[in-house]
Amino acid sequence: MxxxxxxxxxxxxxxxxxxxxxxxxxxxxxxxxxxxxxxxxxxxxxxxxxxxxxxxxxxxxxxxxxxxxxHVYASKYKLKKAIYELGPTGFPFEKFVSTILNYSGYKVVLDQQVEGKCVTHEIDVVATKNEKQILVECKFHSEEGRNCDVKIPLYIHSRFQDILLQSTAEETKPQECWVVTNTRFTKDALQYGSCVGLYLLSWDYPINDGLKDRIDRLGLYPITVLSLLSNREKQFLLSRNVVPCRQLIGDQFYLDHLGVSQERQEKIMTEINLLANL
Incomplete structure (x- = not known):
């Protein structure tokens, strides 16, 4: 060799x-x-x-x-690939991002219509914390190797500016706009985001505070990491809007609906509790 x-x-x-x-x-x-x-x-x-x-x-x-x-080692190791498996639509990723924000102290609402000066905008997540409102746009890629280029923050920044022009009262005006992706941003995208004041969050950016770091800190993993579930079972759960593993702690009846044996359920819940640091 x-x-x-x-x-x-x-x-x-x-x-x-x-x-x-x-x-x-x-x-x-x-x-x-x-x-x-x-x-x-x-x-x-x-x-x-x-x-x-x-x-x-x-x-x-x-x-x-x-x-x-x-199994829990394998599940954690699979995290990056598991997030790609939240596709092919972007909604499970949006819900996963909103859950991360919720566990970080934000009140969140998904799929909101927000008026701009020129047009109405559909915002993926509106999050509020300490009377500070942020608008969050999620860019999901199901194809590995694709990065978010500068066109994404350019487009989202223009939408944010239109919303700011419409918001006259300071108490209702959003203070920040975030762009969150499951991949990475190109160098130009990062440079533009920094220049105009967008908050960019990707798999490994900001350094030590990217998606992977936040997920590990919170113990908040998507159900697609679970090595004890089949792909069919994962897709069933996603179709029922069960995205974070933690959700199964309170909604174990989904596993009953799938016909998962009691013995296997116990193994799955043990793995989930280990992932959630419970």
Whole structure:
């Protein structure tokens, strides 16, 4: 095998990048695996590396080993992929974002019609905290490797300005506008957002406060991470607007409706409680 430093992997975007053991270790550490398990997975992956291996293949290998060791490790490791699985429509992602805001102390309302000076705008989430109102637009991509370019914040900023022009009373005027995506923003998008005062939230931005960081802190994972549920069961739950795992703690009857055995339900609820840090 070629030395690890020379191995180039193919990312979901199709671009090549140098394989990083450090990043692999970091992602395994974040999901809760101990040093022994991390070393075991890293050594296994390193032994199977070859020039042009896909990041998907590396992920699948690590995921399989984590799942065999402990389901909750695999569920946490799957987080990024699980958010893509909230599609194909963007509504489950909007609900998931609203839940994150709600658990962060905001009062939230989804799908609101807000009057602008020129036209009426449909806003994904209106959130209020300490008498401060923010408008939140969610941009969901179900295709891995796609990023939000500068056209997205340009468009959303223009809508926000139209709403501000219509809002005459200070107490009813929104103070902030957020753009939230499950992918990443391009460099130009980040630069424009910073310049005009938009708050941009993506998978890993702001640094140490991106979606992945907020989800880990809150223990608020989407049901699509659950390794003990089939794809059919996950889609059923999403169709019933069950998006965060925590929701099943109070609505376990959905599992009854799916015909999930009591023994399996207990395993699923154990995993959910571990994810929720309960």
């Amino acid at each position: 070629e030395s690890q430093q020379e191995i180039k992997v193919i990312k979901s975007s199709g671009k090549r990048a140098k394989f990083s053991l450090t990043k692999l270790r970091s992602s395994l550490k974040r999901c809760g695996a101990d040093d022994h398990m991390i070393d075991k997975i890293v050594n296994s992956v390193r032994d199977e590396l070859y020039q042009g291996i896909s990041t998907k293949e590396i992920y699948n290998r690590a995921y399989a080993m984590l799942k065999k060791e402990k």
